[in-house]
Amino acid sequence: MGERPEDHVKCQSCLKINEDPFVLECNHSFCRACLQQHTNKGEKSCPTCGTVFNSMEIPENLTRNEPGIFPAGSATSEALCSLHKEELKLFCLDHRELVCIICRDAEKHVGHKFRPLEEVVGSHKERLQESLLRAKKRLEDCQDLRKNCLEQSTYITVQKEKIVTKIKKAFEELRNFLNTEEEARLAAVRQEEKIKNERMKEKISALSREMTTLSDSIRHVEEHLASSSLSLMKTFQTTLRRIQKLPDKPELHGEALLGEAHHVGNLKFSVWARMNEMVSYSPVILDPNTLGPELSLSEDLTSVCFDEGREQRPKNPERSSTGSVLGCELNLNKTTWDVDVVNNTDWLVGVRWGDPCLPVKNDFCYIGFTRDKYFQTGFQIGSWNPPKKIQRIRVSVDKNKRTISFSEALKNTEISKITNPPNWPGSQAKMYPAFYTHSKKPLKIIPLDDVEDFGTHIFNKW
Structure with a gap:
C-alpha cells in the first residue's frame, strides 16, 4: 500500500506535510527549512509554544542534501528567482532588477539590456x-x-x-x-x-x-x-x-x-x-550679533576696539568672519554719522550692503588707515596723504541719489564721493554701517548732543 498524506506530520510553522519532520521535546514538529531558519536566529525555544530548551542544534540528517534543504555551498533562497528557482545572476538595466537566465528570455524583458551581477x-x-x-x-x-x-x-x-x-x-x-x-x-x-x-x-x-x-x-x-x-x-x-x-x-x-x-x-x-545734558543720541548703534571674533564693544554699543582677551561668542549666521562689525540697518534715505579715529592707528570705516548672513555676497565701500597710510577700497582703490592727520571721518549715505561720501568732519572737507557704485542695492535694500580695527584705541561714533539735531533725527526716523 502507498503512503497516505495523513501518515506524515504537518509542520507547525508552514503547515505543510513533511516526510521527515523534526519533532521537539514539546511534541511540536517542524520541517527542515523552518527549523533551520529559526535556529539561525539564535533561538532556543519552540516557535509554537515558546518552550525553552538547553540546545536547539539540528541533527546531521537535517543538513543532508534532501528535498527542501540547500546543501553547503549552494545558493540560499534569497539568491533564487521567486518564479523559476534559478540563481539570480543577471541585472536588467531597463527594469533595474535582478533576474535569472529564464527571466532574461521572458516576454517582459524582450529588448532589454542585461549585465552580469558582478559587473554592476x-x-x-x-x-x-x-x-x-x-x-x-x-x-x-x-x-x-x-x-x-x-x-x-x-x-x-x-x-x-x-x-x-x-x-x-x-x-x-x-x-x-x-x-x-x-x-x-x-x-x-x-x-x-x-x-x-x-x-x-x-x-x-x-x-x-x-x-x-x-x-x-x-x-x-x-x-x-x-x-x-x-x-x-x-x-x-x-x-x-x-x-x-x-x-x-x-x-x-x-x-x-x-x-x-x-x-x-x-x-x-x-x-x-x-x-539732554545727561543723554545723547547716536545715529549709529553697533550690533553685537555681527561682532567679529577679535573685537569688543563699549557698553552703550557706540565704540569698538581690538580685544585679544575676547569674549566667547557663538557662530551665528550674522557674525562677521572677517573681524568687522556692522551697525544696525540704515532705515532713512539719507544718513550721516561721524567717527572719531584720532587715536586709532589701524581702522576701516564704511558701508556694506546685502544679506549679513551671506557676507561673501555683500558689496562694500571703505575708507581706512594702516601703516601710516590712508586708502580707500571698494570700486575706487587708491591712497592719499592729507596734510594733517584726520581726527574725524564723516560718512554720508543718500539712497535716493545713490551716493556714498567720505569727509573730514571737523572742517567738512570732502575726501571722496562715489555715485552709482556697481551692484547698488536700491532704496529698499538693506545697508549697514561697517567698522574694523586692529587697535586697542576705540573707534568712537560721535553722538548728536544738540537737542535740535537729536529731535530732528528722532522725528525723521518715526
Whole structure:
C-alpha cells in the first residue's frame, strides 16, 4: 500500500506535510527549512509554544542534501528567482532588477539590456559609498549645527542677563536724574513760598499797626465830638491835625503769589531738555550679533576696539568672519554719522550692503588707515596723504541719489564721493554701517548732543 498524506506530520510553522519532520521535546514538529531558519536566529525555544530548551542544534540528517534543504555551498533562497528557482545572476538595466537566465528570455524583458551581477555590483557599491559619505557629512553638519544651537542657547541666557542689567542701569540713572530734578523744582517752589509768605506776613503786620493807630485816632475824635462846645473848641486844632494826618492808602503790590506758570509751564519739555545734558543720541548703534571674533564693544554699543582677551561668542549666521562689525540697518534715505579715529592707528570705516548672513555676497565701500597710510577700497582703490592727520571721518549715505561720501568732519572737507557704485542695492535694500580695527584705541561714533539735531533725527526716523 502507498503512503497516505495523513501518515506524515504537518509542520507547525508552514503547515505543510513533511516526510521527515523534526519533532521537539514539546511534541511540536517542524520541517527542515523552518527549523533551520529559526535556529539561525539564535533561538532556543519552540516557535509554537515558546518552550525553552538547553540546545536547539539540528541533527546531521537535517543538513543532508534532501528535498527542501540547500546543501553547503549552494545558493540560499534569497539568491533564487521567486518564479523559476534559478540563481539570480543577471541585472536588467531597463527594469533595474535582478533576474535569472529564464527571466532574461521572458516576454517582459524582450529588448532589454542585461549585465552580469558582478559587473554592476561594483558601480552600485560606489554609489552607495558616495551616498554613505554624504549621509555621514550631513550627520556631521547636524552635529555641528546642534552644538552651535546649544552654544547659542547658552549665550542667549548670557545676553539676557547682560541686557537686563543694562536696561536696569539706564532706568536707574533716569530715575535718579528725575528724582534730583523733581526735588530741585519742589525746593524752588518751597523757597518761593517761604519768601512770599514772609513778605505777606510783614505786610499784614504793618497794616495791623496802621489800623490800630487809625482806630485810636477815630475813637479820640468821636469822644471830642461828643464833648461840650467849650471843650471841643479848646482842642479843635490838635484833634483836627491828628485826624488829618493819615497814612498813605495801602496797596497790594504785584507778584505776591507763586509763579505757577513758571514752575509747571512746559514742565515735561523743560525736564526733557535738561535731560539732554545727561543723554545723547547716536545715529549709529553697533550690533553685537555681527561682532567679529577679535573685537569688543563699549557698553552703550557706540565704540569698538581690538580685544585679544575676547569674549566667547557663538557662530551665528550674522557674525562677521572677517573681524568687522556692522551697525544696525540704515532705515532713512539719507544718513550721516561721524567717527572719531584720532587715536586709532589701524581702522576701516564704511558701508556694506546685502544679506549679513551671506557676507561673501555683500558689496562694500571703505575708507581706512594702516601703516601710516590712508586708502580707500571698494570700486575706487587708491591712497592719499592729507596734510594733517584726520581726527574725524564723516560718512554720508543718500539712497535716493545713490551716493556714498567720505569727509573730514571737523572742517567738512570732502575726501571722496562715489555715485552709482556697481551692484547698488536700491532704496529698499538693506545697508549697514561697517567698522574694523586692529587697535586697542576705540573707534568712537560721535553722538548728536544738540537737542535740535537729536529731535530732528528722532522725528525723521518715526
